Amino acid sequence: MDGWGTPSLDVSARLDRPLRRDAPLNKLIVCGSVLAGDALALAVAAKAAFWGRFIGENPPLEPYLMTFGGAALLLFLAFRRAGLYRFEVVASWPRWTGRLLAMVGAAAVLLIASLYLMKRGEDVSRVWLLTTFAGTAALMLLQRGLLALFVARRVQRGTFTRSVAVVGAGVQGRQFLEHLQTQGTLWKRVVGVFDDRRTRLEAARGTPFRGDLGVLEDDVRAGRIDEVIITLPWSARSRIVAIVNRLRDLPVDIYLGSDLIAYALPAHQPGLIAGVPTFHMVRVPLSGLRLAIKWFEDKVLAFLLLMLVSPVLLAIAVAIRIDSPGPILFRQKRYGFNNGPITVLKFRSMRHEGKGARFRQATRDDDRVTRIGRFLRQSSLDELPQLLNVLNGSMSLVGPRPHPVELNEQFAALIDGYNGRHRVKPGITGWAQVNGFRGETDTIEKMQARIEHDVWYIENWSLWLDLRILLMTVAKGLVHPHAY
Template identity: 45%
Template sequence: MVALVSLLSARPQWLGEPVLGGLLRVGDGGLLAAAAVLAHPSLYDRAEVSFWTEFYWPELFLVLLGQLLLMLLFTAAELYAPARVQHRPRRRFLVAYGLTAAGVVGLALLVSLEYPVSRLWLGLWLLLGAGFVFAGRASMAAALRWWSRSGRMVRNTVIVGDYGVARGLAEKMVAAGDPTVRLLGVFHDGRPDHEPADGGTSPFPTGGTREDFLAFVRSAAVDEVVVALPWHADERLSDWLGVLRNVPAEVLVCPPVGAIRAPDPAAGVAVLAGRPLLRIAARPLDGWSYVIKLAEDRLLAAVLVTALAPLMLLIAVAVRLDSPGPVLFRQKRNGFNNKVIEVLKFRTMAAATCQAGDGAFDQARRDDPRITRVGRFLRRTSLDELPQLFNVLGGSMSLIGPRPHAVAHNAQFERVINAYLGRHRVKPGITGWAQVNGHRGETDTREKMELRVQHDLYYIENWSLALDLEILVRTFGVLVSCRNAY
């Protein structure tokens, strides 16, 4: 039930303070510019005015400097923090905007020494700008309050570790009553200093042991995991961090000292119920990274689907004529957070030998008799993967990321490679860092899969837009060489 609640009221991965602050800055700047444009006709006698031909550079200069000054002063007044926006601090707004207007007027006086600046336009612009920016922020405040009530601004939190220490932290969380934190459960490592109390009498959800946590985190939307252990529990901390490296959530460690408080969190430090927490691992692709990755996937996938539609139609006809059976092959594979997704491919094997991937699974081998004539060409050139562009558009896959494996294949390597599940902290991709470094095709040994996992984890920990573009460029070279593909 807790997992269901967390999924229905999960915080979107993009919805964080950096993105909200950026959107507010863009909104403030845009509204100030809109006010300048609407105030512009006051300069002229006729009703219809061409903005682009009669709005000359001194006014543009003042508008640009006004936007910059507004953002700087609003940042200094902490008016881009979501908590401030929700409470609509009118005094801070009036002071910051008043200083902005004074600064713009002072600049206008300097500019007017060389170029005439209309006082009517300037006054009307600053007056309209105040109304526009205030109205925009009031709208954002209403949206943030609605998101808070619906749980969209809440951090879903799980506490793990020693039951006694974790319980103490959970009790402080409940007593603090922080509306931005939702405690989903407390899980222990089987060696609690105190026996867990009856879950029905606890003021917080009691989840169970480490094994219960692993099952829970695959079905729940968890934003952060707090590790709470006593001093000198180095081995237990190492064990938990080994488990949490496979979880797509921020990982924090709580020191077991109740008197320590952190009123002003520094870099790498978070605060929960007045306690300082050391940030060990960030959530992959959070905030702006998530927005950039999402835009990259959707835009490029849409362009590729449009450009490659004739080729995909020809391939579909060739597959259908070459052997009886469906054109597309649907296989169950593990995606983000190890959830099962359905991946699309052009069928490359005889229909009777295709495997869904949820049971015993035989990988394709060199000279595999199950592969059709057209299928052999499609596999060598990786053209059989093109339908996965629709998986990208649907949101279950990314253009670039760790390659997804069949469910049975996934379960096999999960048992023998400790870091294997860490690949699922991001969406799987059509191509990836491992593939462009020669680790594509059959993974018939543990060593081959370990090399693939190492490259996948490197990609997750070092993601950037530049790295994605490099992988895209190198993918074309890999496709031309056709190595390790059959």
């Protein structure tokens, strides 16, 4: 045990391990499995009770099927209301056994009362009904217990683990970590404490101390941290606002352990972490089911499009080879998800200047553009090789366009919130591009407008929005005046 009341962690070993970005999706699968298991438990219990009650008999099925449907609906609503499908509840079983039994009993009483009021009570055997609910409760307890054992084993292997950074080495930080330990929240692993003011470190004696906010940013960008918990006193209002604003452009969930400060930052959601009231200030835009949908969309559509346009790709490659000397493909380093470097592929549309050529943004009537290159750029056909980037996972079909490194660094220093566009993978096309913000960005106002559209897309993502952008890209891509 360390000075915080939490188990001592091998921080260096933990931080060297890659972050499990699939943890939210794994938790979603567990919760879905519980729901499916509950449905199966009800079905098995109802069928077994029916066989046992009506051996050798053939009663009408309609009232029993209707009663079964009512029981399923009532149990689902009761369990959902009671929070019994949350991952934290599933993983900490059997702590919630009493709540489950209470919800099953409440559903049974409501169903019996409903049958009585509808004057259908004589159509359904009371023995069957009570046996069904009793068997359902027993099977639900059994399947949840087995699932809790499975989750506990997987937690030890890091499958469901969320790596947590605590900001604030004062009394609030100590209290939070002590409570986290008493709750036995194994899937929340504290990788370290961060604080800019080293004068406060006396309270953190014996605790893994990682450093200031600069170190925290580096750890997040390196994929070592899932969640940031800010544990500062309420009186530090301006400091908390500054910390949230500094971290909100990073792909990490940010929670606030205080409550009064939340009024200064309205985009929050109240919640609990190990029983401690918190405010969820910033949410990772794509996680869980949304991330799975986006991944499936990218892989399937990119593969189909690549097959569809393969003759066009071959024709363009031949035309480039004939038109000017140099490679067919142009490779350029750009920043991708979480500011990580990626290599973006394009058909070469300019004269080949060799390695070490100085970066210059393309302009209208740029003398470096080849004959075939001008057509490719105006029609956006030079972007087609990026379908390979989508298939290898470095890009998406739709997302903020990746900027050249020099351009990225230039505007990141000038525009607040610029790096927020790196919270998702870059795209071949994006909301900014289909709304006219493409081509040369020779003023900060043009780039500001592009960033605003990128951020709006990230915060409002949906599958239908992606499909809309793809259709708009096809409609506008061949005639856009700013593509040069």
